[in-house]
Amino acid sequence: xxxxxxxxxxxxxxxxxxxxxxxxxxxxxxxxxxxxxxxxxxxxxxxxxxxxxxxxxxxxxxxxxxxxxxxxxxxxxxxxxxxxxxxxxxxxxxxxxxxxxxxxxxxxxxxxxxxxxxxxxxxxxxxxxxxxxxxxxxxxxxxxxxxxxxxxxxxxxxxxxxxxxxxxxxxxxxxxxxxxxxxxxxxxxxxxxxxxxxxxxxxxxxxxxxxxxxxxxxxxxxxxxxxxxxxxxxxxxxxxxxxxxxxxxxxxxxxxxxxxxxxxxxxxxxxxxxxxxxxxxxxxxxxxxxxxxxxxxxxxxxxxxxxxxxxxxxxxxxxxxxxxxxxxxxxxxxxxxxxxxxxxxxxxxxxxxxxxxxxxxxxx
Amino acid sequence: xxxxxxxxxxxxxxxxxxxxxxxxxxxxxxxxxxxxxxxxxxxxxxxxxxxxxxxxxxxxxxxxxxxxxxxxxxxxxxxxxxxxxxxxxxxxxxxxxxxxxxxxxxxxxxxxxxxxxxxxxxxxxxxxxxxxxxxxxxxxxxxxxxxxxxxxxxxxxxxxxxxxxxxxxxxxxxxxxxxxxxxxxxxxxxxxxxxxxxxxxxxxxxxxxxxxxxxxxxxxxxxxxxxxxxxxxxxxxxxxxxxxxxxxxxxxxxxxxxxxxxxxxxxxxxxxxxxxxxxxxxxxxxxxxxxxxxxxxxxxxxxxxxxxxxxxxxxxxxxxxxxxxxxxxxxxxxxxxxxxxxxxxxxxxxxxxxxxxxxxxxxxxxxxxx
Numbered sequence: 001x002x003x004x005x006x007x008x009x010x011x012x013x014x015x016x017x018x019x020x021x022x023x024x025x026x027x028x029x030x031x032x033x034x035x036x037x038x039x040x041x042x043x044x045x046x047x048x049x050x051x052x053x054x055x056x057x058x059x060x061x062x063x064x065x066x067x068x069x070x071x072x073x074x075x076x077x078x079x080x081x082x083x084x085x086x087x088x089x090x091x092x093x094x095x096x097x098x099x100x101x102x103x104x105x106x107x108x109x110x111x112x113x114x115x116x117x118x119x120x121x122x123x124x125x126x127x128x129x130x131x132x133x134x135x136x137x138x139x140x141x142x143x144x145x146x147x148x149x150x151x152x153x154x155x156x157x158x159x160x161x162x163x164x165x166x167x168x169x170x171x172x173x174x175x176x177x178x179x180x181x182x183x184x185x186x187x188x189x190x191x192x193x194x195x196x197x198x199x200x201x202x203x204x205x206x207x208x209x210x211x212x213x214x215x216x217x218x219x220x221x222x223x224x225x226x227x228x229x230x231x232x233x234x235x236x237x238x239x240x241x242x243x244x245x246x247x248x249x250x251x252x253x254x255x256x257x258x259x260x261x262x263x264x265x266x267x268x269x270x271x272x273x274x275x276x277x278x279x280x281x282x283x284x285x286x287x288x289x290x291x292x293x294x295x296x297x298x299x300x301x302x303x304x305x306x307x308x309x310x311x312x313x314x315x316x317x318x319x320x321x322x323x324x325x326x327x328x329x330x331x332x333x334x335x336x337x338x339x340x341x342x343x344x345x346x347x348x349x350x351x352x353x354x355x356x357x358x359x360x361x362x363x364x
Numbered sequence: 365x366x367x368x369x370x371x372x373x374x375x376x377x378x379x380x381x382x383x384x385x386x387x388x389x390x391x392x393x394x395x396x397x398x399x400x401x402x403x404x405x406x407x408x409x410x411x412x413x414x415x416x417x418x419x420x421x422x423x424x425x426x427x428x429x430x431x432x433x434x435x436x437x438x439x440x441x442x443x444x445x446x447x448x449x450x451x452x453x454x455x456x457x458x459x460x461x462x463x464x465x466x467x468x469x470x471x472x473x474x475x476x477x478x479x480x481x482x483x484x485x486x487x488x489x490x491x492x493x494x495x496x497x498x499x500x501x502x503x504x505x506x507x508x509x510x511x512x513x514x515x516x517x518x519x520x521x522x523x524x525x526x527x528x529x530x531x532x533x534x535x536x537x538x539x540x541x542x543x544x545x546x547x548x549x550x551x552x553x554x555x556x557x558x559x560x561x562x563x564x565x566x567x568x569x570x571x572x573x574x575x576x577x578x579x580x581x582x583x584x585x586x587x588x589x590x591x592x593x594x595x596x597x598x599x600x601x602x603x604x605x606x607x608x609x610x611x612x613x614x615x616x617x618x619x620x621x622x623x624x625x626x627x628x629x630x631x632x633x634x635x636x637x638x639x640x641x642x643x644x645x646x647x648x649x650x651x652x653x654x655x656x657x658x659x660x661x662x663x664x665x666x667x668x669x670x671x672x673x674x675x676x677x678x679x680x681x682x683x684x685x686x687x688x689x690x691x692x693x694x695x696x697x698x699x700x701x702x703x704x705x706x707x708x709x710x711x712x713x714x715x716x717x718x719x720x721x722x723x724x725x726x727x728x729x730x731x732x733x734x
Contacts, residue, residue, distance in 0.1 A: 043496050089696075107522065116524075123539070123666070136507075139522075146521070152480055155483055155485060162489030279563070283394050290398050291397065326490050337458065
């Protein structure tokens with residue numbers, strides 16, 4: 001037990017003495033999470049657009065005024081096709097609204113007018129929302145102009161758990177989970193590789209300290225470090241600075257995070273047992289982590305994936321962790337609702353952890 | 365500068381890589397996996413969203429509306445009726461559905477009398493983009509429902525023509541799966557280069573270089589040449605993957621695209637080089653390089669968020685990092701079909717960054733320990 005505590009202490013001290021690493025782990029859990037939260041926004045915001053107004057009547061100007069901030073950002077008028085070509089080629093606008101000549105006159109006479117929306121199809125996410133929003137704005141406006149007091153059918157939206165569907169909180173939390181996962185794999189693996197590369201590992205192998213316990217201590221030390229950072233990031237950045245709601249309990253969150261941490265450090269041990277140097281550690285980590293991040297639903301919803309990927313995602317510990325983490329933070333769920341996820345995490349995680357630690361002590 | 369010394373460094377690095385069984389495979393496989401995942405997976409097309417309906421009206425009209433929603437199989441996945449709003453909220457809470465439509469009991473009656481009716485959509489806002497898009501889809505269904513319903517509205521005196529440039533069917537996948545090349549060629553050459561530089565320092569073999577006649581520039585270029593040759597294989601292979609597997613049309617000038625990409629790989633590799641002159645340990649150099657490259661590559665390059673819509677600070681920040689210019693070249697070559705002339709500005713910008721990073725590394729890299 002004393003040996004165990006000593007090793008734990010040694011690992012933590014070694015981590016703290018590596019200034020470069022310490023600074024960047026701190027960065028990852030604070031500034032990085034903050035930057036992602038504030039700037040990674042795929043909803044329609046300030047979409048730059050131009051108007052090609054061949055009518056220039058009160059009605060057409062009023063229509064343009066309906067394209068409001070914060071969704072749209074009016075950049076000016078254009079005339080001529082060449083200019084539109086240039087605008088869209090240089091990605092200076094998401095789209096152009098085209099109003100035909102004699103728009104007001106014809107519309108008032110009840111004759112058909114055609115309004116054009118030209119969308120820059122090379123901009124991801126924004127192009128889709130741009131066309132949806134603009135056609136809704138145009139048809140709402142013109143239906144009202146036709147004399148309907150109210151819209152015949154009013155669809156009222158209510159977002160639960162995250163009013164306004166604010167992407168700040170979502171991105172902040174998912175960035176935290178990504179950073180956490182990345183470091184949970186890399187830190188223990190690199191701690192082992194360092195010993196391997198420096199040749200210290202032989203010392204451990206001939207020492208009376210059990211090898212298996214040695215690796216266990218490494219996983220544990222790094223888990224401990226990361227748990228502390230997670231707690232800080234959660235309280236200071238996500239809740240404090242970003243002001244995200246935290247509806248569940250911290251205890252549940254940390255409990256599930258430690259279960260998840262064991263699963264992931266196990267993965268790190270698997271990698272460490274194969275890899276001989278840092279290049280390999282990094283490449284193997286990226287190779288396993290990228291699919292894991294993707295398949296777990298951080299980037300795109302699981303329902304929208306091909307069926308095969310959906311089944312594959314059931315093997316990813318991160319999937320269950322994300323569901324639980326979002327459940328706790330946004331929905332205020334507790335262990336009584338989340339227990340299926342915890343069981344899944346324990347099963348996959350236990351297997352990975354035991355497997356990884358067993359495998360690495362076998363391979364040396 | 366002597367070319368044979370550059371060559372010697374290059375050959376030494378090549379041998380080292382060739383002897384390293386895992387790395388040899390992995391430098392070629394990792395970019396492929398990332399490209400495949402994003403090409404197939406990074407889908408901003410929201411599809412198959414599970415939803416429930418609470419129909420308090422149970423009239424012919426409300427049933428017709430629900431069947432309109434159900435028809436849209438590609439977007440929506442109907443999970444069944446529930447009896448109360450509370451139940452909808454409960455299902456959303458447990459993640460069984462992503463949104464629920466609540467139709468009030470006066471719905472059919474009011475519509476028949478020509479009065480304005482309403483319905484409520486409860487959306488799980490946890491995943492904001494999906495929530496937003498689902499809401500927009502329901503709106504669209506409601507709009508077409510009402511247009512079909514009210515006979516004199518059918519002859520609407522207006523129509524809206526939407527046309528998508530560069531991407532006629534507006535396949536988000538075309539954008540994400542070609543754009544991923546810009547992300548891959550920013551992040552992985554940088555990390556690879558950071559590793560091959562910092563490794564020598566950590567192992568102490570750098571002293572061989574210090575005591576040898578190899579000049580600083582020769583050393584830097586020799587190592588960069590290795591990165592370049594490894595990633596040239598990737599450039600050729602990955603462009604084939606994007607065109608043939610993901611079926612993204614290539615409309616530009618391939619030789620130009622190839623050379624611009626090579627230049628860009630040199631640029632991103634010098635980011636890794638520069639970082640490793642500041643940090644002593646491999647893990648430090650790697651982590652810093654990752655942090656410096658991954659965020660700008662995804663966020664400030666116009667990959668997911670249009671640069672033209674960015675706030676002032678983000679807009680400036682985006683222009684301070686080379687990925688944006690290369691992204692323009694990727695989009696220009698794949699989606700827009702423009703040639704070298706229109707992309708000259710971007711190419712010059714990349715060249716500028718390369719010279720800048722290379723000179724900074726040259727200044728920072730000293731042939732003795734501090």
